[in-house]
Amino acid sequence: MCNLSHSIESINVTDNEKFTYPIVLLKGVIVNRCPEGELKLQIDNCDWPASKDVRFINDKRGQFKVIFRLKHGENRVTIEYCNHSMEVHLFYEGSENPYSITPLYIICSGHDGRYQSDTDENDIGNACHKISLGIELVQSLYAEKLSEKGWGRKTFTISGRCVPFHSSLPVEDSKRMSDQQLWNFFAKEILQSDLFLTDKQKFIGFISSTYYEGISDNDFSYENIKRRTTGNAALGGGGLALFGTGCLYTWPNRLEDIVPAFLNIKQVDRALMMDDSNYRYTYGGCYATTIGSVCHEMGHIFDLGHTKDGIMGADLDHINRVFTLISNTEDLPDRIVGRHAPDRKPLNSKLTQIKRPGEFLRKYQQQKESDVTFFADNCAITLQLHKWFNYGLSTNENNCDTRLSFNFVTRHVTSVNSTLKLIELRDREDGMLRNYWSFLDSDTECFQVPDQIRLEGLTLFVIDNFGNILKQDL
Numbered sequence: 153m154c155n156l157s158h159s160i161e162s163i164n165v166t167d168n169e170k171f172t173y174p175i176v177l178l179k180g181v182i183v184n185r186c187p188e189g190e191l192k193l194q195i196d197n198c199d200w201p202a203s204k205d206v207r208f209i210n211d212k213r214g215q216f217k218v219i220f221r222l223k224h225g226e227n228r229v230t231i232e233y234c235n236h237s238m239e240v241h242l243f244y245e246g247s248e249n250p251y252s253i254t255p256l257y258i259i260c261s262g263h264d265g266r267y268q269s270d271t272d273e274n275d276i277g278n279a280c281h282k283i284s285l286g287i288e289l290v291q292s293l294y295a296e297k298l299s300e301k302g303w304g305r306k307t308f309t310i311s312g313r314c315v316p317f318h319s320s321l322p323v324e325d326s327k328r329m330s331d332q333q334l335w336n337f338f339a340k341e342i343l344q345s346d347l348f349l350t351d352k353q354k355f356i357g358f359i360s361s362t363y364y365e366g367i368s369d370n371d372f373s374y375e376n377i378k379r380r381t382t383g384n385a386a387l388g389g390g391g392l393a394l395f396g397t398g399c400l401y402t403w404p405n406r407l408e409d410i411v412p413a414f415l416n417i418k419q420v421d422r423a424l425m426m427d428d429s430n431y432r433y434t435y436g437g438c439y440a441t442t443i444g445s446v447c448h449e450m451g452h453i454f455d456l457g458h459t460k461d462g463i464m465g466a467d468l469d470h471i472n473r474v475f476t477l478i479s480n481t482e483d484l485p486d487r488i489v490g491r492h493a494p495d496r497k498p499l500n501s502k503l504t505q506i507k508r509p510g511e512f513l514r515k516y517q518q519q520k521e522s523d524v525t526f527f528a529d530n531c532a533i534t535l536q537l538h539k540w541f542n543y544g545l546s547t548n549e550n551n552c553d554t555r556l557s558f559n560f561v562t563r564h565v566t567s568v569n570s571t572l573k574l575i576e577l578r579d580r581e582d583g584m585l586r587n588y589w590s591f592l593d594s595d596t597e598c599f600q601v602p603d604q605i606r607l608e609g610l611t612l613f614v615i616d617n618f619g620n621i622l623k624q625d626l
């Protein structure tokens with residue numbers, strides 16, 4: 153029997169805390185390593201499925217992260233380590249927000265619905281399980297990151313499990329279409345389908361027929377991989393975030409496998425399977441990058457623009473650090489965030505291109521001190537006010553007289569029957585933030601954009617205290 157004195161402390165979840173989403177990330181510390189110690193989780197005295205990472209800095213101090221699913225109502229959660237336990241009561245009640253996200257598995261006409269994989273466990277049901285779990289993980293991440301900013305565990309509502317959507321688009325036609333063309337087709341088709349019932353719905357879709365033809369010339373650059381992949385997308389805006397399934401084979405379909413999937417160092421056979429890992433070449437790298445891409449593109453359907461850093465910037469590859477205790481630094485190539493194709497119609501979206509390897513990551517020290525995954529302050533303000541995150545009396549659903557406007561002559565942004573909370577100026581071409589002003593502690597109804605700022609080529613973004621939004625090209 154162990155004679156050491158242990159203690160366990162939660163650092164991000166408190167007793168009697170309430171959740172509107174099911175998957176919880178619990179982070180904590182353990183005092184004193186036990187040679188035979190194992191971290192266990194129970195809910196209501198029953199062993200409970202969990203995905204966990206436990207690591208000790210030294211013999212005296214350890215850290216842990218545990219991912220688990222709450223049941224509806226009260227959950228008596230017990231964390232055990234050796235001869236010590238910690239208990240917290242957590243409450244899960246589903247969100248009442250009618251603004252929701254619906255996940256879809258899009259199957260083109262003539263396709264059997266099996267996504268490209270290195271195993272035969274790639275049918276429609278398997279895909280929907282993976283996508284459902286992945287979106288729930290993103291839902292949890294949004295809540296965690298807004299909580300870190302001091303806005304509480306606000307997040308979006310998921311309408312239900314991922315469902316197949318049978319498209320009329322012939323699979324052979326989809327192979328010849330760009331990501332923008334695919335987005336345009338599926339967005340229109342979904343809006344005209346029986347699935348679309350209200351403008352309080354947004355969709356996230358995954359294309360089953362994404363196909364990587366393989367590479368035989370040893371050019372494994374990201375640009376060449378994209379050229380060899382058809383039916384692929386990573387594009388979000390309006391009411392749809394659209395993705396390919398080229399790396400869905402690296403995603404887990406069970407909660408218990410989330411941490412192992414992030415830590416999976418198995419090398420991708422790049423001659424046969426798509427590698428979207430930002431040059432990490434591993435299954436875990438693909439999972440982290442593609443989940444990060446989902447976080448980023450969903451940000452666009454929640455009206456976020458681009459920022460230099462963070463989830464809406466160049467830091468979408470490190471989602472693995474949120475849910476694991478990975479501490480090693482990674483020298484990943486810088487990302488170029490934005491759209492640079494001049495022949496495309498403007499859309500609040502991202503096509504992330506990757507530079508070839510050779511540049512050192514500028515945030516080396518930050519990787520040592522944090523998970524390098526965050527929303528910039530202006531993005532966090534938008535999310536915590538957004539109707540998909542903040543439904544209730546504060547959204548003023550019945551106030552039809554609320555108006556936001558911009559006067560080009562006087563350069564005044566004004567609100568009627570509401571107060572301004574955030575004003576942004578974004579580059580019209582790539583959505584990159586140029587300036588912003590926030591009014592969180594004041595009841596501002598009028599703001600004049602400074603005269604010295606040239607407005608040509610910019611887009612104005614405004615959100616008020618009720619979550620109403622104005623977007624206007626200047």
